[in-house]
Amino acid sequence: MGAMNEEIENLFGRIKKARHCVALTGAGVSTLSGIRDFRGKNGLYNDLDAEKIFDIDYFEEDPSFYYRAARSFIYDLDEKEPSVVHLVLAALEQRGLLKALITQNIDLLHQKGGSQRVIEVHGSPKVHYCLRCAGVRMGFDEAAAIVHSGALPRCPRCNRVLKPAITFFGESLPADALRDASDEAQNADLMLVLGTSLTVNPAASIPNYTLRNGGEVIIVNNMPTYLDSRAVQHFDDLGDVFEGLWDLLVDSE
Numbered sequence: 001m002g003a004m005n006e007e008i009e010n011l012f013g014r015i016k017k018a019r020h021c022v023a024l025t026g027a028g029v030s031t032l033s034g035i036r037d038f039r040g041k042n043g044l045y046n047d048l049d050a051e052k053i054f055d056i057d058y059f060e061e062d063p064s065f066y067y068r069a070a071r072s073f074i075y076d077l078d079e080k081e082p083s084v085v086h087l088v089l090a091a092l093e094q095r096g097l098l099k100a101l102i103t104q105n106i107d108l109l110h111q112k113g114g115s116q117r118v119i120e121v122h123g124s125p126k127v128h129y130c131l132r133c134a135g136v137r138m139g140f141d142e143a144a145a146i147v148h149s150g151a152l153p154r155c156p157r158c159n160r161v162l163k164p165a166i167t168f169f170g171e172s173l174p175a176d177a178l179r180d181a182s183d184e185a186q187n188a189d190l191m192l193v194l195g196t197s198l199t200v201n202p203a204a205s206i207p208n209y210t211l212r213n214g215g216e217v218i219i220v221n222n223m224p225t226y227l228d229s230r231a232v233q234h235f236d237d238l239g240d241v242f243e244g245l246w247d248l249l250v251d252s253e
C-alpha cells in the first residue's frame with residue numbers, strides 16, 4: 001500500500017498545484033454507485049432491447065418503452081447514493097481545486113454529490129421537453145414523480161409524452177455543452193480522466209484539447225485507453241484512488 005499511497009499523494013499534489021484542473025467522467029464513476037455501465041461487461045447494451053431505449057425513432061413510436069426501461073437507472077435517483085468519486089470531486093470544487101466537471105453520464109449523481117459546474121455532453125434528464133411545442137419544460141423531480149406513479153410525463157398543451165433532454169441515438173449532441181467542454185479542456189493545465197475508456201466521441205477527443213495546449217492528463221480507468229502512454233499518471237482502481245484522495249482531503253483540513 002506504501003507505493004500506492006505515494007502515487008496518490010503525488011496526484012493530490014498535482015491537483016493542488018494546477019491552475020485550472022478539470023475532470024472528465026464516464027460510466028466507471030457511476031458503476032461504484034450501482035448504476036450499470038452501458039458498454040461494460042454487465043452493460044446495458046448487452047441486453048437485446050437496450051439500444052432501443054435511447055433510439056429517437058423508437059421513442060417517437062413508443063415513448064412508454066423508454067420510461068419503463070429507464071425507470072430504475074434514471075428515475076430512482078432517491079435510491080442511489082453518490083460514490084466516493086462523486087463526493088471527492090464535489091469537495092475539490094468547493095475548495096477551488098476543480099474548476100469544471102465534464103461528464104458522459106446521464107444519472108445526475110454528480111449534482112446529487114454536490115458538484116456545481118457539471119457539463120453534460122450526452123445531455124441530461126434534468127429537463128424534459130415536448131418534441132412538438134417549443135418552450136414546454138418539465139424538471140426532473142416532477143417527471144420522476146409522474147414516472148413513479150406509473151404514468152408518463154405529458155405536454156400540458158398537446159398531451160404528447162415528453163422527452164428527456166438526454167441525447168438519443170439519431171440526435172445531435174448538445175452544442176452548448178460541447179462548446180463549454182472544449183473551452184474547459186483547452187484552458188486546463190490538468191485533466192483528470194475518470195472511468196472512461198475514451199472509445200466514443202466527444203469524450204475521446206476532449207483530453208486532446210488539453211494535451212495540445214501543453215496541459216497534463218491523468219487517467220484512472222480499469223481498462224486501457226488510447227492515451228495511456230501520454231498520461232503523466234495512470235491508475236486502475238477508481239475506488240482506491242478516491243478513497244486515498246478523501247483521506248488526504250480530510251487530513252489537509
Ligand SMILES: [Zn+2]
Pocket residue numbers: 130131132133136155156157158159160
Ligand atoms: Zn406539446
